[in-house]
Amino acid sequence: MSGNTPARPTLLYSLYCGASALISPFAWRKVAAKLRDYGLPEERVRERLGHASLPRPSGRLIWFHAASVGESLSVLTLIRRMGEQAADAEFLITSGTPTSAELIAKRMPPRCRHQFPPLDTAAAVDRFLTHWHPDLGVFVESELWPQMLVRARQAGCPLVLLNARLSDKSVEGWKKRPDTARFILDQFDLLVTQNRKTAANLQAMGAAPDRIRPGSNLKAVSAPLPVDQETLTKVRGSIGDRPVWIASSTHEGEEETVLEAHQALLQQHPDLCLLLAPRHPERGDAAEALVTAAGLSCARRSRGMLPGQATQVYLADTLGEVGTWYALSPLVFLGGSLREIGGHNPFEPMQAGAAVITGTGHYNFAETYAELSALGAAAEIGSAGELADQVAEWLEKPDIFQAARDAAGQFISRQSDQLDQTVDALLALLPPQRRP
Incomplete structure (x- = not known):
């Protein structure tokens, strides 16, 4: 893995893609039921299939993908700071839980919107990417969805793993599949870790050392919780x-x-x-x-x-x-x-x-x-x-x-100095103009 040439897809990745296509109807049924039980309208439920419920804004779009509440809220201060430095930048946050969507809506930075992420299937991801066409994709903590990463990279979107954190169990699992780990990690242009241990683990899993940057925990520089x-x-x-x-x-x-x-x-x-x-x-x-x-x-x-x-x-x-x-x-x-x-x-x-x-x-x-x-x-x-x-x-x-x-x-x-360094590193990957 070197330069900008991605590692080759592995048999395991191909098997994953095939399996995700087979189980997607069952996965869709499960996630849709959860969202409907929460009382969300069908338009929002269908976001999990890649159908956008909002128009794509005209500026350069930075896409943040986070798992749930904590990860989603941790990037709001970062988004606000990036928006101050890049006046034409627009932001999209995707997260999978209704609770995270509800809390993000209450604390949304300027020029930002929320969607539920597509299921990790070719059809849903391509539908999502075709509509949103992000100029930069930022995946938070441990959100390593293979097809989402690979297909976004194939579409020309630079990718960042931010605030990276992997459990010891997860690291050991990836080490048993070194070629696939290297292939997945090679989709990222930059990997910013919470600590030096994660940086060492990512390198041991096959990430290119020149793409890894130890940082601090983003949650340390999030805006204080609201007080009523x-x-x-x-x-x-x-x-x-x-x-x-x-x-x-x-x-x-x-x-x-x-x-x-x-x-x-x-x-x-x-x-x-x-x-x-x-x-x-x-x-x-x-x-x-x-x-x-x-x-x-x-x-x-x-x-x-x-x-x-x-x-x-x-x-x-x-x-x-x-x-x-x-x-x-x-x-x-x-x-x-x-x-x-x-x-x-x-x-x-x-x-x-x-x-x-x-x-x-x-x-x-x-x-x-x-x-x-x-x-x-x-x-x-x-x-x-x-x-x-x-x-x-x-x-x-x-x-x-x-x-x-x-x-x-x-x-x-x-921790605020680390935040400024992270903002600079992300904006350096953002194309100077919106990609066609």
Whole structure:
């Protein structure tokens, strides 16, 4: 793999193309049902077949493809910055989930629109490319859809893998198919990784070293989460002067540990309030049952309740309000980490001024947490007792807590230079004029 000559398609790639054609009717039925169940109009559902529901704008079009909510939102700040530097550039975001489409619509940068991506079949992808004719394609994190990549490259669209992150399991799987891995990675003109480990993995998988550029995690420079000031004022007024800590993005099997820690904390801090925000709001009933079983009083956000002076747990089982909760308290435990789930984005609470407590199962952010822990911006715990001790220390020793918050803020501010470098690298690949 060298220069601009793509590696040759492999037998495995050909088999994939054949298999995708065979299973496409079943895949279409499944994804269409999910979108229809969400209440989307048929025009939008058919975007998965490559049928556009919007016209193609006249300027140079930069296409971002992301998997779901986190990946989609991570590129909005980048898009905004690129739009400021390239005044004629238009933007298209594709993502597969209705939730991501809904949240993107609320935070859409100028000259940007959203579509659902085509299924990875020849017909759907070609239909999509024929309509949109992107001048640059940017695939976010680990979205390696073979036909989407190959057919876009064949259509003359330069491609970038941005914020690249691959699990160890995924890397090992690709290494067993080196020719196909090399062929797929050769579709990219540039691969910008989250960290040096991913850069090394991509090179080991066959990516050309001169196309790999280690970067930082895009989520570290995303715009802060929105804050609903009216809600914040009401909740803050209801809680009063009581201390508050937050357990955010918790999963099944984690709330028990959080509630055990809270029970211990109440022994020394009887007026302490826990704001519990499950990762999936539909788990509200299960979370409430756990709170009740723990013998704690509960008020539930999804029922329009506010925390009273005697509320020990405020269950925030709603979508899109986490930014408001981070504005309520800078003392945050971030879930997805007490079990081997991989952890969640620590940059969102830090952008709001918080310091972060995490469990040990944060492998998706391992390098980030190693650096944050070394700086004193994050604390790692492995049990309910350790969680209670860490929350107590930050409650009782404000100087230590403020130092952790300051370290987190300094870490975030250092990431902006990386964003500017990424913008320059992407714009350098954008043709000076719209391709015919």
